[in-house]
Amino acid sequence: xxxxxxxxxxxxxxxxxxxxxxxxxxxxxxxxxxxxxxxxxxxxxxxxxxxxxxxxxxxxxxxxxxxxxxxxxxxxxxxxxxxxxxxxxxxxxxxxxxxxxxxxxxxxxxxxxxxxxxxxxxxxxxxxxxxxxxxxxxxxxxxxxxxxxxxxxxxxxxxxxxxxxxxxxxxxxxxxxxxxxxxxxxxxxxxxxxxxxxxxxxxxxxxxxxxxxxxxxxxxxxxxxxxxxxxxxxxxxxxxxxxxxxxxxxxxxxxxxxxxxxxxxxxxxxxxxxxxxxxxxxxxxxxxxxxxxxxxxxxxxxxxxxxxxxxxxxxxxxxxxxxxxxxxxxxxxxxxxxxxxxxxxxxxxxxxxxxxxxxxxxxxxxxxxxxxxxxxxxxxxxxxxxxxxxxxxxxxxxxxxxxxxxxxxxxxxxxxxxxxxxxxxxxxxxxxxxxxxxxxxxxxxxxxxxxxxxxxxxxxxxxxxxxxxxxx
Amino acid sequence: xxxxxxxxxxxxxxxxxxxxxxxxxxxxxxxxxxxxxxxxxxxxxxxxxxxxxxxxxxxxxxxxxxxxxxxxxxxxxxxxxxxxxxxxxxxxxxxxxxxxxxxxxxxxxxxxxxxxxxxxxxxxxxxxxxxxxxxxxxxxxxxxxxxxxxxxxxxxxxxxxxxxxxxxxxxxxxxxxxxxxxxxxxxxxxxxxxxxxxxxxxxxxxxxxxxxxxxxxxxxxxxxxxxxxxxxxxxxxxxxxxxxxxxxxxxxxxxxxxxxxxxxxxxxxxxxxxxxxxxxxxxxxxxxxxxxxxxxxxxxxxxxxxxxxxxxxxxxxxxxxxxxxxxxxxxxxxxxxxxxxxxxxxxxxxxxxxxxxxxxxxxxxxxxxxxxxxxxxxxxxxxxxxxxxxxxxxxxxxxxxxxxxxxxxxxxxxxxxxxxxxxxxxxxxxxxxxxxxxxxxxxxxxxxxxxxxxxxxxxxxxxxxxxxxxxx
Numbered sequence: 001x002x003x004x005x006x007x008x009x010x011x012x013x014x015x016x017x018x019x020x021x022x023x024x025x026x027x028x029x030x031x032x033x034x035x036x037x038x039x040x041x042x043x044x045x046x047x048x049x050x051x052x053x054x055x056x057x058x059x060x061x062x063x064x065x066x067x068x069x070x071x072x073x074x075x076x077x078x079x080x081x082x083x084x085x086x087x088x089x090x091x092x093x094x095x096x097x098x099x100x101x102x103x104x105x106x107x108x109x110x111x112x113x114x115x116x117x118x119x120x121x122x123x124x125x126x127x128x129x130x131x132x133x134x135x136x137x138x139x140x141x142x143x144x145x146x147x148x149x150x151x152x153x154x155x156x157x158x159x160x161x162x163x164x165x166x167x168x169x170x171x172x173x174x175x176x177x178x179x180x181x182x183x184x185x186x187x188x189x190x191x192x193x194x195x196x197x198x199x200x201x202x203x204x205x206x207x208x209x210x211x212x213x214x215x216x217x218x219x220x221x222x223x224x225x226x227x228x229x230x231x232x233x234x235x236x237x238x239x240x241x242x243x244x245x246x247x248x249x250x251x252x253x254x255x256x257x258x259x260x261x262x263x264x265x266x267x268x269x270x271x272x273x274x275x276x277x278x279x280x281x282x283x284x285x286x287x288x289x290x291x292x293x294x295x296x297x298x299x300x301x302x303x304x305x306x307x308x309x310x311x312x313x314x315x316x317x318x319x320x321x322x323x324x325x326x327x328x329x330x331x332x333x334x335x336x337x338x339x340x341x342x343x344x345x346x347x348x349x350x351x352x353x354x355x356x357x358x359x360x361x362x363x364x365x366x367x368x369x370x371x372x373x374x375x376x377x378x379x380x381x382x383x384x385x386x387x388x389x390x391x392x393x394x395x396x397x398x399x400x401x402x403x404x405x406x407x408x409x410x411x412x413x414x415x416x417x418x419x420x421x422x423x424x425x426x427x428x429x430x431x432x433x434x435x436x437x438x439x440x441x442x443x444x445x446x447x448x449x450x451x452x453x454x455x456x457x458x459x460x461x462x463x464x465x466x467x468x469x470x471x472x
Numbered sequence: 473x474x475x476x477x478x479x480x481x482x483x484x485x486x487x488x489x490x491x492x493x494x495x496x497x498x499x500x501x502x503x504x505x506x507x508x509x510x511x512x513x514x515x516x517x518x519x520x521x522x523x524x525x526x527x528x529x530x531x532x533x534x535x536x537x538x539x540x541x542x543x544x545x546x547x548x549x550x551x552x553x554x555x556x557x558x559x560x561x562x563x564x565x566x567x568x569x570x571x572x573x574x575x576x577x578x579x580x581x582x583x584x585x586x587x588x589x590x591x592x593x594x595x596x597x598x599x600x601x602x603x604x605x606x607x608x609x610x611x612x613x614x615x616x617x618x619x620x621x622x623x624x625x626x627x628x629x630x631x632x633x634x635x636x637x638x639x640x641x642x643x644x645x646x647x648x649x650x651x652x653x654x655x656x657x658x659x660x661x662x663x664x665x666x667x668x669x670x671x672x673x674x675x676x677x678x679x680x681x682x683x684x685x686x687x688x689x690x691x692x693x694x695x696x697x698x699x700x701x702x703x704x705x706x707x708x709x710x711x712x713x714x715x716x717x718x719x720x721x722x723x724x725x726x727x728x729x730x731x732x733x734x735x736x737x738x739x740x741x742x743x744x745x746x747x748x749x750x751x752x753x754x755x756x757x758x759x760x761x762x763x764x765x766x767x768x769x770x771x772x773x774x775x776x777x778x779x780x781x782x783x784x785x786x787x788x789x790x791x792x793x794x795x796x797x798x799x800x801x802x803x804x805x806x807x808x809x810x811x812x813x814x815x816x817x818x819x820x821x822x823x824x825x826x827x828x829x830x831x832x833x834x835x836x837x838x839x840x841x842x843x844x845x846x847x848x849x850x851x852x853x854x855x856x857x858x859x860x861x862x863x864x865x866x867x868x869x870x871x872x873x874x875x876x877x878x879x880x881x882x883x884x885x886x887x888x889x890x891x892x893x894x895x896x897x898x899x900x901x902x903x904x905x906x907x908x909x910x911x912x913x914x915x916x917x918x919x920x921x922x923x924x925x926x927x928x929x930x931x932x933x934x935x936x937x938x939x940x941x942x943x944x
Contacts, residue, residue, distance in 0.1 A: 102828060102830065103711065104707045104710075104711065104828070104829050104830030105828045105829045105830055105861070106714070106829075107828075127715070146660060147660045149658050153657075153658065155719075157633070158658065160664070161629070161633055176922055178922060178923070178926075179920065180923075182898075182900075183828045183898070184826050184827070184828065184861060184898075184899070184900050184903075185625075185826070185829075185860045185861050186621050186625065186630065186826040186857075186860050186861055186862050186900070186903045186904055187826055187900035187902075187903060188618060188619045188671040188900075188902050188903065188904060188905065188906040188907075189900055189901060189902045189906075189907060189911070189914075189915060189918070189919070190671075190672065190907065190915060190919055190923070190927060190944070191667075191668060191671075191672055191676075191923075191926075191927055191930065191944070192632070192667055192670070192671060193923065193926065195663075195664055195667035195668075196663060196667075198664070199660040199662075199663075199664060200662065200663055204663075216714060216715060216718055235576045238576075239575065239576065242578070242688060243599070243688060243763075243764065244764050245764065246688055246719075246762060246763035246764055247627075247718075247719035247720075247763070248719075290718060291715075291718030291719070292715065292716050292717070292718055295779065295780075296779075297771050297775065297779060298771050298776070299769050299770050299771065303769065304770070307767065307768075307769060308767075354656050354657070354658040354659055355656070356574060356576070356577045356579075356655045356656065357576050357577045357578075357657075358574065358576030358577055385658075388657045388658050389577070389656060389657050389658055390658050426654075426655070426656075427656070428654075428656050428658070428659035428660070428661055429661060430659075430660050430661045431656075431658045431659060431660065432658055432660060433660065434660040434661075435660075435661060435662065439661070442661075443661060443662060446661070447661070447662055448651065450648055450650060451650070451652075451662070451663075451665065454650075454663075454665065454933060454934065455662060455663055457933035458663065458930065458933065461926060461929035461930070461933070462926065472662070472663070
């Protein structure tokens with residue numbers, strides 16, 4: 001248990017602002033973005049890998065549990081302390097010094113505490129960006145711990161694909177600083193250890209520095225709403241788009257009628273873009289983009305999209321019921337307002353699932369069929385990243401219903417949905433949010449015994465100390 | 473030691489053709505693609521993961537060392553037995569049954585014994601391919617064990633980036649079959665274990681089945697030779713191309729004058745494409761490609777390349793001394809003939825290095841300056857994948873020179889070049905060939921002690937049995 005001797009010792013390892021112990025100051029680190037309300041024993045805010053190492057070493061030696069916290073925007077209780085009041089939050093929010101751009105290598109070496117928006121604000125004048133597109137504004141360390149994907153995964157991949165190297169502090173007695181911070185794009189001289197720390201919720205080490213790949217900013221985009229002829233036409237439509245647009249295609253986002261309708265009803269700035277105001281059962285937001293400025297002799301991107309859609313419209317499979325090209329800003333505004341809109345309908349119960357791309361619509365259809373009998377109060381408001389198999393399977397119960405306050409209700413619902421997703425459709429119960437306390441029991445349940453045994457072994461040889469919110 | 477009881481027991485675990493013990497039959501498995509001549513105790517050719525598991529379990533229990541072998545096209549003695557005559561080769565060459573294409577998911581689930589050429593021959597009618605472009609024709613399991621890159625890395629990435637899932641047999645007493653064979657593109661529910669088996673030369677397990685990402689075949693390409701104004705202009709040229717061509721750019725390959733000259737002199741089918749036959753000091757082969765058929769209204773790809781090169785030609789940095797667009801087949805023929813050409817000059821000593829992209833030319837310049845005094849017999853014939861930082865730093869000594877037969881000469885040369893590459897330029901001593909017996913001592917030397925300790929720990933919990941040619 002933390003005592004005053006520990007606090008004095010830890011204070012000596014970080015600078016003045018590096019230790020927070022008053023209730024007011026700690027509050028921001030105790031509450032999660034959407035769900036959590038925990039209690040921290042203390043909050044530490046080191047500024048360098050050496051400070052992190054010293055703090056970790058001290059805590060491991062003294063049996064003090066640490067929870068690394070980055071931007072704290074996650075949705076699975078991965079970065080907040082539990083209710084015990086015994087966990088120390090180690091925040092990355094002051095690790096924001098190093099920011100070394102390598103233009104020739106198109107890479108960036110930086111401290112793990114930078115926010116995504118700050119990174120891209122600094123890169124914008126160079127025509128570059130870190131190509132992970134999210135609604136939230138996480139810090140980099142947490143993006144690595146969750147391996148976030150986002151809306152442009154289809155074109156740029158996830159955080160893993162855009163990470164060249166890492167520096168990590170292990171939770172062992174030495175507070176080992178593990179330098180995996182290669183800038184190389186190609187290097188096969190042993191195990192690529194960084195992957196152990198990507199997507200594993202900070203349980204194997206604390207990321208302090210990163211080398212990431214950068215991409216050129218899009219300079220031309222064209223967007224369209226596509227209405228598939230039916231759910232069964234979504235995949236033929238995606239395949240037709242990929243066939244004709246290749247690397248141009250930068251988003252292929254699906255939106256259900258319920259989600260669109262909730263956004264249009266509750267977010268005043270949105271206009272209903274559909275003919276006669278009739279919202280289709282399912283709509284795809286497709287985006288194509290080019291990273292260069294328009295050139296003479298080159299067909300404008302809107303015209304490319306128009307002509308491709310015309311070709312698909314007339315194709316034998318006839319996957320399109322309707323399609324219209326429109327202004328990017330307006331079209332994305334609707335997409336980004338879906339979460340907000342759905343929340344107005346009642347209590348939101350969110351699922352971050354993924355499937356083989358061809359199974360997404362089958363899963364949603366299955367759920368629409370089975371849900372009313374099992375959970376009659378639920379409205380399904382799904383949307384997702386069809387191009388990479390991700391589904392934000394968001395459900396709503398009315399705020400005044402019994403279900404909204406019944407803890408057991410949510411557990412039964414989660415258990416059932418995950419069992420269908422994982423067992424029946426070979427899907428994932430966490431596509432891009434990783435694991436936290438919220439998903440621990442599902443990790444235990446759905447991870448094969450052999451894999452769990454290996455993970456426990458790996459935990460023992462990397463970070464045997466109490467680190468993070470997940471038990472591997 | 474292998475005895476007749478073992479042989480009978482192993483024969484019972486595989487089918488008739490699954491065991492080879494005559495010298496003639498074993499020869500093909502004992503000799504490497506370029507360097508190795510080892511001696512096998514036995515060759516086993518299982519057909520299923522179950523057979524692999526049974527064989528591995530038997531061998532681990534009886535202390536019989538196994539060397540997994542795939543296409544045996546590697547260049548670092550990673551898949552051939554040593555000279556002891558005690559190692560059993562476990563070949564994947566009969567693991568060629570399962571081949572399940574998922575068109576919606578744009579992925580392929582297949583046995584690990586398929587050759588790259590066979591995979592792409594089968595995919596071609598669907599307009600798809602496994603986007604790793606190599607001169608050799610390896611089998612898939614070995615491509616995973618080395619994490620090969622190739623000439624289109626810049627656009628498609630390496631094997632790692634194109635692997636969704638694996639099934640692996642561990643070298644433990646049970647011969648554990650580890651099912652990591654996810655088809656999902658997005659899944660963050662724990663450690664992504666497949667990365668332990670990618671690029672680690674088969675030491676941690678034997679890959680039996682893979683799920684890989686597929687890409688659409690290019691339908692239009694345009695190629696050009698670019699002559700940079702000087703070595704210092706190579707990076708500005710690459711950046712100018714990336715800025716103006718983005719995802720169109722599918723290759724940016726550098727070729728030194730010595731390498732080009734060797735190919736033109738010794739490969740009769742090639743024509744000298746340069747004005748007046750004057751080979752420039754350095755030439756870039758640039759390729760751009762699109763995955764769709766030419767469309768009405770769209771500028772032809774040759775014209776795109778011409779206009780971009782004109783723009784770069786006139787740009788302030790003036791990185792180009794010369795440039796000409798030409799037929800893809802002829803231009804690539806020269807690129808692919810470089811290795812062959814260089815071999816005609818004498819004894820080839822090859823290095824597979826990588827650097828931050830901005831350091832490639834600096835490394836080559838450094839070597840040109842230092843080499844004559846240290847190793848006067850050497851001719852440098854480098855070429856490489858400038859777009860991803862890879863350099864095939866190929867050296868030649870005259871066949872009749874003392875250096876060509878002096879074993880110590882080659883060791884001194886390797887030691888020096890690797891020390892400059894790794895210590896002075898923070899580069900890699902194995903960009904895309906991984907580690908084998910040939911690179912073992914450099915792994916030991918250049919891998920930080922902490923990382924080696926972790927690797928040994930990981931080896932102990934995954935595959936404690938004697939597996940492969942590398943000691944981790």
